Amino acid sequence: MSDIYDYLGYEIPxxxxxxxxPNKMKTMAAILRDPYPVHWDKDANETLGLKGRVINQGPxxxxxxxxxxxAWQGPACIKRLQARFLKxxxxxxxxxxxxxxxxxIDSEESRVRAKVWLSRDNEIVLEGEAEILVKV
Amino acid sequence: MKIxxxxxxxxxDCTGSAQLPSNIVHPIALFHIPIQGVGTSIxxxxxxGQVEGAGSVGLEGYDWEYFSLLNEDVEYxxxxxxxxxxxxxxKSGGVFDRFVFTIELSTTEGNPVAKVTNSWRFWxxx
Numbered sequence: 465m466s467d468i469y470d471y472l473g474y475e476i477p478x479x480x481x482x483x484x485x486p487n488k489m490k491t492m493a494a495i496l497r498d499p500y501p502v503h504w505d506k507d508a509n510e511t512l513g514l515k516g517r518v519i520n521q522g523p524x525x526x527x528x529x530x531x532x533x534x535a536w537q538g539p540a541c542i543k544r545l546q547a548r549f550l551k552x553x554x555x556x557x558x559x560x561x562x563x564x565x566x567x568x569i570d571s572e573e574s575r576v577r578a579k580v581w582l583s584r585d586n587e588i589v590l591e592g593e594a595e596i597l598v599k600v
Numbered sequence: 601m602k603i604x605x606x607x608x609x610x611x612x613d614c615t616g617s618a619q620l621p622s623n624i625v626h627p628i629a630l631f632h633i634p635i636q637g638v639g640t641s642i643x644x645x646x647x648x649g650q651v652e653g654a655g656s657v658g659l660e661g662y663d664w665e666y667f668s669l670l671n672e673d674v675e676y677x678x679x680x681x682x683x684x685x686x687x688x689x690x691k692s693g694g695v696f697d698r699f700v701f702t703i704e705l706s707t708t709e710g711n712p713v714a715k716v717t718n719s720w721r722f723w724x725x726x
Binding site: 500511539543 | 607610611613614615616617620621622624626627628631632636641642643646653654655657658659660661662663664665666669
């Protein structure tokens with residue numbers, strides 16, 4: 465786009481995560497040194513009514529939005545991420561990261577604000593805002 | 601504290617992303633690196649909140665600011681504090697403690713690199 469204001473209302477190309485992988489949750493738990501069993505012990509989730517499934521880490525859910533932004537504007541584009549976690553994402557779920565530019569924060573810096581979200585079956589499971597640098 | 605290549609590689613792989621160029625650390629590292637950087641751990645924070653077992657902890661939200669890129673094998677400094685603890689009740693009667701902490705990352709020269717504010721829920725009754 466030749467003008468920063470052309471970005472207003474622009475829908476960021478979405479990113480699909482096809483079937484969240486429980487093995488990545490296990491590796492993630494080890495990296496984080498996260499003792500919370502809901503991410504790696506399927507039996508631990510019986511009391512939550514989720515027997516046989518594990519819950520994806522919140523940072524991984526947010527990472528799909530970060531990956532969507534970086535795929536669009538490059539690895540240095542993210543300046544701020546704000547997220548609210550609404551629903552758990554489980555192994556085997558397919559989720560879609562999406563976003564839409566809502567505000568030009570600084571035209572000289574090419575800094576914009578986007579509403580971002582992660583959805584599963586058309587239900588929003590994570591929502592928030594991102595501040596990103598865009599190419600003009 | 602430094603973010604090592606192997607750790608960033610595995611972390612990035614977990615997200616499903618291709619590895620980032622120029623030893624850039626994946627932005628999602630702002631979850632665990634600051635916690636480790638101030639010398640604590642997720643387990644220690646859970647113990648502080650007196651929570652244990654499935655369903656005892658929930659995420660409310662994050663606010664992460666990036667003032668510059670994080671790179672592998674660069675020494676960073678960390679400083680943080682707990683900024684809010686409040687007991688709250690849900691509409692359905694569940695009780696939880698909101699636990700909010702913030703951690704700032706800077707270079708060894710004192711230049712700001714990032715700031716995270718994380719809000720967790722420590723559930724008392726559902």
